[in-house]
Amino acid sequence: MKKSILFIWSFVLTIVLISPAAICQAAEPYKIGCVFAITGPASFLGEPERNSAKMFEEEVNAAGGINGHAVKVIIYDTEGDATKAKTRVERLIRKDNVLAIVGPSRSGTTMAVIPVVEKAEIPFISCAASIKIVEPVKKWVFKTPQTDTSAVEAIYTHMKKDGLTRAALLTGTTGFGAGGRVQLKAVAPKMGITIVADEVFGPKDTSLTAQLTKIRGTDAQAIIGWTIAPPQVIMLKNWKQLGMDKKFRFYESHGFGSKRYIELAGGAAEGVYAPLGRVVFADILPKWNAQREFALNYKTNYEKKFKSEISTFGGHAWDALHMLRIALEAVGPNKAKIRDYLENVKGFAGTGGIFNMSALDHCGLDASAFEMVVVKDGKWALID
């Protein structure tokens, strides 16, 4: 009967070995839906967001899930397209039966899906920047990225501190650039900043020398560049080449958050200021900083796993998913309760800042989410 004993033993062994998985499977997994612009023109946003969502699923499940429930993250590609975003969100709600939705990546696609999520009454955290997403407040809609307005305030505050009051704007004609331009112009009078030049350029322009030459003829004290790469780098090169770096201080927007841009500028980025989310330079944050541990963990693990530098964009998805994790831990799989919990998140130190949500503020970040940094010896340096 040796054979049967062996059989029983192997049976028992199998049960023991697979039991943690078995327990997890016994409890219904929590399903979270994600829609990101993984391909298409905004893939620089969607790709790191998708990576972050995958990393979130792995890490949470490796740590035993949420209250013993495994997490299942279902990710769809919107291709940055409003119609596709809408159908993917409808699919997440109707077919996949998710508890909450994270994404989309772009402001336009977010605005397109808001009516759908509001009607379906499902917690929704957008990863897009526009202030219109949360203003006016919509019951089920939240967002994690800092708004443009906060970045503008951070720049103007820093200018004022150094006694600079005249700014020249240099903005791209992309959505990001145009949105920034509107906020830069709207906030300026409130903070006592005069805008003396307002130049724009196309996203594929090869030289911004003409625009900068025009600015050189004005009495501006600081230039504020607001765009995405590559003009972001070209403008700095032209600024140095025209010998303007001694007379005009240069501020980049929070879109400048990649070390690659400093490298691409090849020395021309020296002395440039930018308000950035702290996750980009988590490694140089002082130990007492509340965001340091969370952001540094994310940065280290992401860069190890995906062999590419983190961006603030992936962090927006990371923050949204972790806020949902905390909400699920606290209230379980109840959509209405998750929403109520999200609205009352206080002091959550994410990658994008310290979130303090309220019934009037579904973003929960202010200008303090940004830290003004300066490029020094080819690296970010904190300003004390």
Place this chain on the structure above:
Amino acid sequence: MEDYGFLSQLVQYILTGITLGSIYAIVGVGFNIIYNATEIINFAQGEFVMLGGLVMITLVNFAHLPMPLAFLLTVIIVSLVGLLIERLAIFPLKESSVLRLVIITIALSILIKGLAMFTWGKQSFALRSFSGDTPIPFLGASVIPQTLWIIGITVVLVILLSIFFSRTIIGKAMSACADNPEAASLVGINTQRMVMLAFMLSAALGAVAGMIITPVALMEYDRGALLALKGFGACILGGLGNFYGAVVAGIILGLIESLGAGLISSGYKDAMALAVLLLVLFIKPSGLFGSAEVSKLKKF
């Protein structure tokens, strides 16, 4: 601090305009060479520019080759791409209609762009300038050394090409094919060989444009389309098929863009360049230097 008066500003705008215009001019000439040999508008022309930039970056930044050698190798590599395109996509369909061939070049441009995306990824790359970055003061304006390279190389190319077309047997044979392919083949010119050569030459020109602009403007996989559009504008404005026309028109477009952005409004600079282009075409549909009689004989 120096005072930047109106004159120095103007000089700066003109310099910028000529620099931009030189690139448009080279791309426009590339269009013309293929057009003259085949009557095809090669919409993959911008992709040659992009490839020129990215191949050069790879050779210099990653393979650490010296600049002149990398320059030469890039020209050869991109010419070979031009050759490949002609042999694989254009030559087998030589009896096909011109319109169909034009659409094939659009497909090729999408294909090349896609392959470039897989090879180099989506990010931009930088290339160091050919000879330093210290600006040279000139009439109150600052001239970047790379600007001189761009203008200088354009001038050299124009001279070389005009010698090629007017003095060498191959150049003359190509011109003959352009004027009348049937008559050319009757006198013993291998017209197919000339078409192949046109693609290689045009790819080489695109590569040069890409290499000289990259230190100023960076390069990434999807830059080609816009440069091709501007070059195409130069080519139309100068008169399709007219070699010097494209050069002059390219520089005119660059100047309009730069002066328009500087003196009027940066938001409308592209619109202004296009408006001038349309205006010229309304008044003189064959372009600034084109001949209406010649264009009547063309199929496209």
